[in-house]
Each structure stands twice: as C-alpha cells, then as structure tokens.
Amino acid sequence: QVQLVEFGGGLVQAGGSLRLSCAASGRTFKGYAMGWFRQAPGKEREFVSAINWSGGATYYADSVKGRFTVSRDNAKNTVYLQMNSLKPEDTAVYYCAATLSLATLAARTSFDYWGQGTQVTVSS
Numbered sequence: 001q002v003q004l005v006e007f008g009g010g011l012v013q014a015g016g017s018l019r020l021s022c023a024a025s026g027r028t029f030k031g032y033a034m035g036w037f038r039q040a041p042g043k044e045r046e047f048v049s050a051i052n053w054s055g056g057a058t059y060y061a062d063s064v065k066g067r068f069t070v071s072r073d074n075a076k077n078t079v080y081l082q083m084n085s086l087k088p089e090d091t092a093v094y095y096c097a098a099t100l101s102l103a104t105l106a107a108r109t110s111f112d113y114w115g116q117g118t119q120v121t122v123s124s
Helices: none
Strands: 002-007 010-013 018-026 033-039 046-051 058-060 068-073 078-083 092-099 118-123
Touching (some): 058 068
C-alpha cells in the first residue's frame, strides 16, 4: 500500500507559477512510476505528466509540454510538478498517482494509488 498526499495548490494569476509536491509513504517509493492527472469541473480526469521510477524518463500531455516539469527525489519520497506560464484552462484539481505497472503511464487505469488531490485555480 502506498499513501500519497499532494501539496502546493492555490490561486495564481495567469502567467504565474506553482510547484506541486506529492509525498509518498508506505511501500518503497523508489520502485514506483509516478503520474500527475487533473480534473476540471464537468470533465474527465486527464493525464498531465509522468516520470519513471529513476527519473530518467518523463512524459507530458501536449497541453502542458514546455510549461510543466516533473521531477522526483527518491531520498525524500517526493515527486514534484513545476508549473510555469499557467493559463486559466489549467484550473483543476491535480492528483498524483503511483504504479508498478509497465503499461502506458498516460492512462489513468495504469495507476493503483491516488492522492486526494489539490486545487489549482488560475485567474485571468
């Protein structure tokens, strides 16, 4: 079992930045690939970014490529999502997730453990 808790959400103006953190506890964090997803009101939860267990491979949705950066610190059991040049359409609840699966990390169904989410609101 892995427990995930997200931090760092908030209200920011368009063009601003936020850094989300996701702290993991429970089983060994290092072996898990980690993902970030988001869900806006009335919409499906969508893939944002993912990082493999070592941090050597990262993945991004086209909508955030070049603006968001995912990273991890296995010594601190934490994964980060640096979000720059934020847009109002980035407004959503952001979730981190963990998986041991080798399936595609862009699929919600690949992930076994989820955090409770943190709200990000970008004002225009």
